[in-house]
Amino acid sequence: MSIPITIIRPKKTFSFKDLRELWDYRELLYFFSWRDIKVRYKQTTIGIAWAVFQPLITMVIFSVFFGRLAEIPSDGVPYPIFVFIGLLFWQFFSGSLSDTSNSLVSNQAIVTKVYFPRLILPISAVIVKMVDFLIASVILIGLMIYYHFTPTLLGIAVFPILLIITFMASIGFGLFLASINVKYRDVRYVLPFFIQILMYLTPVIYPASIAGKYSWILALNPMTGVIQTARTALLGTTPINWLLVTISFVATVIVMLVGIYTFKKTERYFADII
């Protein structure tokens, strides 16, 4: 067996070796995700049901207030299913954002004591949220049966692509926020407010068409494309706007690269300043 040789030098920013290292540590990624899921469901009394209740109750409240009372248009589909698709993706994204940004600070004890690729912590935070997403998707299936929507094959095929875009967007923004959160400790107090604002800038509770000729501004937000496409794909109201999907995808890739770059740049200081 060959002996691994490690050379420790003053750190440079990014190298492709990091990706290989990440792969070598994939089991740790699994264990961190497993830990967070397990601990959360051990601590809350209702356990795994929490992942179902949260979007379900939000959906009911939104349907009553925005759908019934405020009569917000919903592109001709029943408001509950319209808002639920939006919420499903939005809660995955916003939940990941707040968890990734805190992932380094909340694992401070480990970060300052043991070496492992730091990227693992934010990535595992997103994975945990994705598990919630998949569990909550069960309600979506129920709603679709209730309202008699049969998705097209194309619609089902697009779904994983949308999931990947959301995943990458979460990681990209999350890494960026995680790095500045280590340096500036007041960021976490601003973040919930920021996420709240962001929800109203994303067509979660209203259709993008409401903005009329300014709707292209909304398209710059990757989540706009994701939520719009998810609705058209699953509910089959209008054909899929492939341009919108492409814009979202490209925007997400850029966000992710910026996120990784920022993270790698500040990574070397984490243990010193955390």
Add this chain to the structure above:
Amino acid sequence: MLPAIEAKNIGKKYNINHERGRYVTLRDVVVGVLKNPLKFLKKKTKDALGLSSKEDFWALSGVNFCFEKGEIIGIIGKNGAGKSTLLKILSQITPPTNGEIIIRGRVGSLLEVGTGFHPELTGRENIFLNGAILGMKKAEIVKKFDEIVSFANVEKFLDTPVKYYSSGMYVRLAFSIAAHMEPDILIIDEVLAVGDAEFQEKCLGKMNQISQEEGRTVLFVSHNLATVQKLCKKSLLLENGKVGMIGNTDEVITAYTHSKSGTNDNVYLQKIDASVLKYAKVTNQEDSEIIRSTDALKVVVCYGSKDGKPIHDGRLILTITNQKTQQIALVLDSHVSSIVWEGDLSAQGEIVTETESINLSEGTYAINIDFMSLGNRVEYIKNALDFTVTTEPEKYHFKNYPDATASHHLIRHSFKKREIN
């Protein structure tokens, strides 16, 4: 064969602001920029040109060493000498500012007990989690699982969340996981301070086994010189971020205990929060904080009377107890020692108590200070000071380390057998 660890000219610089542990907030930065944009721009340009006069602190500088495979190396030094920084660099937690280290083999570090344990998870779950954090593969953990559990002696509590564990069980499990990960290089920082004597022996045995039978390298950082002496043949002494000495442990420890460089007397002057007794410190006869069994003890107590008047018929009683057993080891009484002070003690002053060779066995001792005047107690402070005694047993012709729980005193003695017809 190539050495296991080679360090060339290692240096680590900290910005002094980081050392103060104050968090930078985005708000302060934004407010600072808005209030005084010119100052901010100036600072940025200065930083970019490398002209800034920030206060830098070199925790380590110009450190060179070379450790062979299979060695157990003790790393000693005063607080702030750079021991922890060196370990952090070796375990890749923080990168060095300059220099290069070549490590041949997998590094496992046991920097603090139970790092990565989650209190809500059970012992079994934590073994897997902690193992993974330390860099073990799942298959490896499964293979070693029974061994880890039986070494830590926690079979009965495997399915109990570790938040209900005693601190001893916690340490045992943590050490056991790290010791079984079979790293080529194991880094240990002050873990043996916790856990009972029996388990400590077990750990030392395991470390010996790791290095001798399996040819692994162990780096051991401790303040407990006796343990370092027992365990390590070779030691590295760090002094103010530089290598003070590398070599045979006995020689390094001798050099360390005789070095007083850079330490201010006030460093181990412990402040007492009381009205009459102000300060106290405990050292050996050479004013060193490292106290060996053969050393004499020197206790300095500073006092100042409340009303500013002289103290009549002052009497100082120092009771020294073993912290583990809570038994009284020595009583130093100014009356009994026939040091009856002529006249009064001045309103402010210090009393220096000096003993002969203390002959105490290894361990930590506390000093209770009782100060009296005219037969009445003026002030009594429990555990005012503490000190650690290290033992060199061969001076007493002991073959084994004396058991501090049985006797505090080291006295040369012999047992003779006599037959009766």
